[in-house]
Amino acid sequence: MQRSNVNLKHLVKRQLQATGRNVSTLTLEGAEGQTLTTSQVKIDQVKQAIQSNPVVIALGSGCITDITKHACFETGQIQDEVIPLIAIQTANSVCAYTSRMTVLTINGVKRTVPSRMANVLIMDTQILQDAPPIYRTGGLGDVAVAAVTFADLHLAAALDMGKWNQLAYETSSDIRNILLGQHASIADGGITGQEVAGKLMALAGLALTLCGDSAPLSGYEHMTSHMLDMAAKSNGRAVGNHGHQCALAAVLSLLLYRHIIEKLDAGAIDINTCYPDEKTMRRRIDTVFSQIDASGAAAAECASDYMQKLGKWRLARPRFETFLSHWEQEKTRLQKHLMSPEQFIDLLYKIGHPLRFEELEVPLDRDEVRWAFYNAHLMRKRFAIGDLAFLGGFFDESLCDQIFEEFDHLTNARIKQGG
Ligand SMILES: [Zn+2]
Structure with a gap:
């Protein structure tokens, strides 16, 4: 992950350390030769790591965000408090950033379960633009399914x-008007296009949150x-x-x-x-x-x-x-x-x-x-x-x-x- 040719993980860590904070990191990876999936094993790994951390930052796209927010959700339920969570969106790939649910793999089957949202969502158009292009097309594809x-x-x-x-339907009106209506900005992979795509994805997540599933x-x-x-x-x-x-x-x-x-x-x-x-x-x-x-x-x-x-x-x-x-x-x-x-x-x-x-x-x-x-x-x-x-x-x-x-x-x- 890069931001203007700078390693994003290092950049975030350095900036936090410069404010005098103690920063510990956890890198989530899939099992050998496999892609990372949102499994209870990974959620438990994060739960373990956040025990002593007052603020959690999820730096990544869909899976990282889902795993981290669900770990904070489950920990918060046990401790009866809200674990402060900041999500830094690294790609316009999914609507997980603003949805109060997590797509969890149970017995090899994908299930959507109730979860929570981040307290703060950071969308930096430079980071979004620097993500591989397939994230933006995949994210827009995921939201374009509103066509059916x-x-x-x-x-x-x-x-x-x-x-x-009805609330979810009305919240999605910009997805219909701008994306399905083929506004010129949706073909733009630059800063403006990323901003529009990011907002559409945020709206999509909110529509799901309002619906409850x-x-x-x-x-x-x-x-x-x-x-x-x-x-x-x-x-x-x-x-x-x-x-x-x-x-x-x-x-x-x-x-x-x-x-x-x-x-x-x-x-x-x-x-x-x-x-x-x-x-x-x-x-x-x-x-x-x-x-x-x-x-x-x-x-x-x-x-x-x-x-x-x-x-x-x-x-x-x-x-x-x-x-x-x-x-x-x-x-x-x-x-x-x-x-x-x-x-x-x-x-x-x-x-x-x-x-x-x-x-x-x-x-x-x-x-x-x-x-x-x-x-x-x-x-x-x-x-x-x-x-x-x-x-x-x-x-x-x-x-x-x-x-x-x-x-x-x-x-x-x-x-x-x-x-
Ligand atoms: Zn989807």
């Missing part, structure tokens, strides 16, 4: 499988990205850039929405077939997750969350019946929260975001992405478009293939167009 996530939020609320949050900016595309992260180890690769994975998966979600909106024949659905039993789903979950974790821990973690969703789905059957009988109005409401896949791909292109999974910094092959997208509804209790598609009986292998073909066609066309 509010449809997932609306869908879940309409089916009594979640709650709409990550639902407003974490729908089916995030579930797909979490699946890819879960599969990384068994596929012998590093964990990829979160925002890049989410934004490309958002294209797949938008295409899935388009299919459902254009083709769903509400009158033709046999509603009795939309409620699979627990045993059938448990078998499916075991089959899917045994491919990446033979121990069964990931399958058990996902099944425990999924069964809650299935139980709720059964109870909400009257709402699904009403939803189908008002399908014409419902699809108009959903469309209001959806950007067209073409426009969204154009937006990604303009911010310099990669458009092919195979060309990400950690390349992802088609079979792996397909596995993640097709099965992501099995990984957590949140209801999203993949759930409606699966439970409604139209998310089959051939639809999945068609979506990937369309993805290739549209992204290739945009790349060819250039500009």
Whole structure:
């Protein structure tokens, strides 16, 4: 990490020492050959280190911030006090800096748990500009998922499988106007562009904090990205850039929405077939997750969350019946929260975001992405478009293939167009 060619860690340490403070440092690193993840082991390591420190500074991007703030949160709960925490944002990579939650890996599965925010957030545009460019494109990708996530939020609320949050929606209005509206500044990797991106990411984090969970900016595309992260180890690769994975998966979600909106024949659905039993789903979950974790821990973690969703789905059957009988109005409401896949791909292109999974910094092959997208509804209790598609009986292998073909066609066309 650099600031104007000066090592940032050394710079911060020197400046603190110059004020006469005692400074001790802890460097967090992933296990040998692996990327750092937000695990309880790392959180405990920080908890140990902050016992005797009156003020904690998190200097880093998403994982470092999440680990540190959660360590301060847990320590503060035990000691019944607020541990002073300053976050120095080193990249516009995620919205973790202003969200009161932490994405924690439990049994190899990513889960969002309640946490805290920093008391002070330092955003220095020079530091942000000096970060590798993929942080900015990844961060903007992570926030651009608003092009589809509010449809997932609306869908879940309409089916009594979640709650709409107006406050989060309104807090995100600049994300829609500036980022999705393609303001010129979003293509700028310089100081102005970093400032705009940083503010959008801060707003995104605040929207989640106001909602109390990550639902407003974490729908089916995030579930797909979490699946890819879960599969990384068994596929012998590093964990990829979160925002890049989410934004490309958002294209797949938008295409899935388009299919459902254009083709769903509400009158033709046999509603009795939309409620699979627990045993059938448990078998499916075991089959899917045994491919990446033979121990069964990931399958058990996902099944425990999924069964809650299935139980709720059964109870909400009257709402699904009403939803189908008002399908014409419902699809108009959903469309209001959806950007067209073409426009969204154009937006990604303009911010310099990669458009092919195979060309990400950690390349992802088609079979792996397909596995993640097709099965992501099995990984957590949140209801999203993949759930409606699966439970409604139209998310089959051939639809999945068609979506990937369309993805290739549209992204290739945009790349060819250039500009
Ligand atoms: Zn995210």
